[in-house]
Amino acid sequence: MNIQDSANKPKIIFILLIFLFAEILSEAISYIFPTVSSHLVHFVILLGSIVMVFFLLRGIVKTGEELESSKQKLKNIFDTLDVAVWSHDLKTNTLLITPGIEKLYGYPKEDFYKDPTLWKKVIHPKDTDILTERSRKLTLGEIVTSKYRIIRPDGEVRWIQDRGIPTLDKNGHFVDFSSVLFDITGRIESEDRYKTLVEMSPNIIAVISGNKIDYINETGCKMVGASSQEELIGESIWSFLPQNLIDAIKSKQLDTDKEGRMKIEFAVKRLDRKGIDVELTAMPILYEGRPAYQIVGKDITERKKAEKTIEVMAYYDELTGLPNRHMFKEHLSKLLNESKNQTLAVLFLDLDRFKIINDTKGHSIGDVLLQKVADRLKKAVNNNGMVSRRGGDEFIILLDHVDKQRVIEISQCILDEFSYSFNLNQQEFFVTPSIGISLYPSHGEDVETLIKHADTAMYLAKESGKNTFQFYTAHLQERSSRKMELENGLRKALEQNQLLLHYQPQVDLQSGEIIGVEALVRWIHKEHGFISPAEFIPLAEETGLIVPLGKWVLKEACSQMKSWHDQGFAKIPIAVNISVRQIQDDHFVDSVKRTLKEVGLEPTYLELEITESVMQNIEKSTLILKQLKELGLKVSIDDFGTGYSSLSYLKHLPIDNIKIDKSFVDDIIYHINQGVMVKTIIDMGINLGFNVIAEGIETKEQVNFLKENACMVGQGYFFSRPLTADKLEELFKSGQMTVV
Known part of the structure; x- marks a missing residue:
């Protein structure tokens, strides 16, 4: 029996339509604005509907003509909505179906009047199991939202969201229900594509709210050593973070951009307690209506190892393991900046006769000899300063908080260490050092000057017979005459x-x-x-x-x-x-x-x-x-x-x-x-x-x-x-x- 045949009950039907339209409107708002509380929407619209019904019952619609006009306007509204409404009075077997059903299902509206079970018959076979639970909840008077696929007459499969609203009589018997139907195929497919991209991403993607893990993809699971997402969902993030980062987060000391995003690098503690380095970007979002952070990151452990390798290359000599000249300069510069009152000494050391051994016995023997030289220098200097390798057979030594007498003692100790042979491959080799010394502040007050003057003094030591040490003196400045001559000549070189x-x-x-x-x-x-x-x-x-x-x-x-x-x-x-x-x-x-x-x-x-x-x-x-x-x-x-x-x-x-x-x-x-x-x-x-x-x-x-x-x-x-x-x-x- 069609509801349009019930002309003898226009006001009651119109009231029913008002409530039905209110439910449709609330569903539409919930669909468009998922973060808005559905209970709040229902309450506000229901209150508005009650007010409308109140005025209606007071006689706002007083004539049949007015009623018909209002019904026509309501019908026009239904026709323009991109949804379908299905209302079934079980006592009278009366159906109300809006035209939107044809657009959603692809069947004429009359087919549903002829066969009220048609909507069940077109549900995808894999989704029919939802019907039992849906029927049970409606019978109990519960509003139920279902998502299922339907098969249209042309074979196309579409996703439907079905919001079922039951009506119980005063005895609690289930007598009527209405359904609001939406086509959500686009949303489902979009969500599936997004989920696939997230799960297949080589980067870590996670959602954190309330300091707990709400979501994490497979890459993130593997990163921390979890076998499944279930192991991590709901877990506190604090268990994975180092204490210094936890303190920074709690005290809000992390830098963020104007959108609230932050980028950080830190060591993550895996479930097996091993550590890995990660780079993460965190940005504030709303997740299921509540404040959260979306995390995107990657494992940078190998990159950090490479950086460490480069750092070692930059600051340490690969052959001897000693600090190189760059580290030496930085350390000396730091000492000079920290205190102007202490005394320092720079020793520039060059090995005598090393080139002969290197050329005749080969570089492999020369390399081993340099390693043993480094060991003896460290032994001689002990804890009095830094021994570094400048390159080739040159070494630079920095002695801090020493007077000239102490410098002499350490220099002599170095010479003593080279007084006995080096045994390599069952052969004996003898090398001796020539050492030039500059003192701070008398021989220079900056890094380059101190090194340059120690280098100049070293050449004097070689000219003095080698295997000795010499302090820089003002007379050595004469050696700079060629340098000055070249400088003047270089200024004219372009012109000439x-x-x-x-x-x-x-x-x-x-x-x-x-x-x-x-x-x-x-x-x-x-x-x-x-x-x-x-x-x-x-x-x-x-x-x-x-x-x-x-x-x-x-x-x-x-x-x-x-x-x-x-x-x-x-x-x-x-x-x-x-x-x-x-x-x-x-x-x-x-x-x-x-x-x-x-x-x-x-x-x-x-x-x-x-x-x-x-x-x-x-x-x-x-x-x-x-x-x-x-x-x-x-x-x-x-x-x-x-x-x-x-x-x-x-x-x-x-x-x-x-x-x-x-x-x-x-x-x-x-x-x-x-x-x-x-x-x-x-x-x-x-x-x-x-x-x-x-x-x-x-x-x-x-x-x-x-x-x-x-x-x-x-x-x-x-x-x-x-x-x-x-x-x-x-x-x-x-x-x-x-x-x-």
Whole structure:
């Protein structure tokens, strides 16, 4: 029987429609705004409905015409809603079905009037088990929300949310129910896709509220050693965090951005009590209507190990395990800054006759000898200071809180330690030290001056017969006369055309093809002849002449490469060394841009090589490097591994290549570790997305090792010495672009 046939009860039906519409409206609001309390929505709308009914019963709708008009308006509202309403009076078997049923189910409305059980018949077979529980709850007078799939006539499967509202008579008998039906297919599919992405994510994803775990994905479970999510849901996060982080959270000392997000790194305690390093980002969200934090993170244990490796490389000598020169300088600088009243001594030590042993017996014997020398130095100095290795057979020792007499005693103790032989491979070797000493504050008040004066004094010790020690004196300043002469000469060198560039090919290790060249500056002094770059480049750095010198080198190199391109030779890039002092110049980027424009060289054919010391002022250097990259040129880290490289900085620098220093390449055949450090640098560079270039290659054995470990580019005497522009041009003209 259709409810439209009951014209004799218009007011009662209209009242029923009001309550039914109120329920539909509350369901719609709950669907659209899931965080709003459904009980509150129902209460407010029900109260409004009661008010409406009250006025209705007082005679607001007084005539049949008004009733029909209101019914038509209500019908129009039902027709526009994207929901369906089903109301079934069990006593009279009266149905009320809104037109929305056709859109949801795909069947004509009349089919449901003909067969009131049709809605059950189209439920997906896998979801029919919900009907029993749904019927039981309705019979008890409970409102029940069900989610199930239906199969439409065209075979399409849709998800339906069914809100069933029962009516009981005064005796508590179940006499009527209404259902509000929504198509939630889009929401279900979206939730499924999101859930799949979250569960398959290689990152940790979790939700924390009230300091307890509300949700965590499979990656997060594995990270902390849990076999299932059930082990973690509801657990306190405090059990996984270190105490210092717990204290910071409770005292709200963690930094957050304007959206309330925070990014932290810390060691997580796994269920098996092992520790791993993680990087997490936490952001505030609402989860099921309550404040919570969404956590996204990743396991950075391996990255931390790599950073530790780099830190060890930066601050400790790999061969001897002693602090290196960088750590020595930092420690000395710290002592100088902490107190101006204490006395300090810097001992610069060089081994006599070591080079003879190293060259005749091989680097493996030399390495072991250096290790034993380090042990004896530590024994002699004991707890009086720091022993560090500067490089090669040079060591620097820092003695703090000592007077001159105590320095003499310790220096003599060092000499005594070298008075007996070193036994290596059943052979006896004798080496002695020459020691130069500078005292703070009488011989200098800063790090560089103290080291320089100790170095100067060491040469006096060698000239005095070796195996002795000498203090720095003012007379040694005469040794600086050549240095001053070179400084004055360097200022005139550019004007007098004493500088020129040589070019060393960079080679594809697989094919032997020349794929680039590096420009190297040379100085031919009109009186002293060839001056080594190892002598005048540090002088240029110290005096500030490196800035005009660098500008000349850059323009000369770019002009030469442009000329070769114009002559039709292969378009390969040219690499130019840039000092940190040049980068720190405020006009450096403009200078590079102007040079490229004046010369006409495309930026893509210019590569700037900088040293790791650029990280000493990481913020400014990063800004400058980004500006250089925006010009279109490439940037490389030169002499990688000899300076300070923190992965936390290096991975963010806008660089293309890292160049392995020659000292590490030499280790491939001469070092007891047989190239382990080279392989480590190659692997790290590749993992960070950099191209790796090896310099100083001299043997086929080194080439083979580099190729086997995926280093693709190299340069060195094995391929070619640095060539003049004319010599390299002859090579280009011959068409011979391979050098092996």
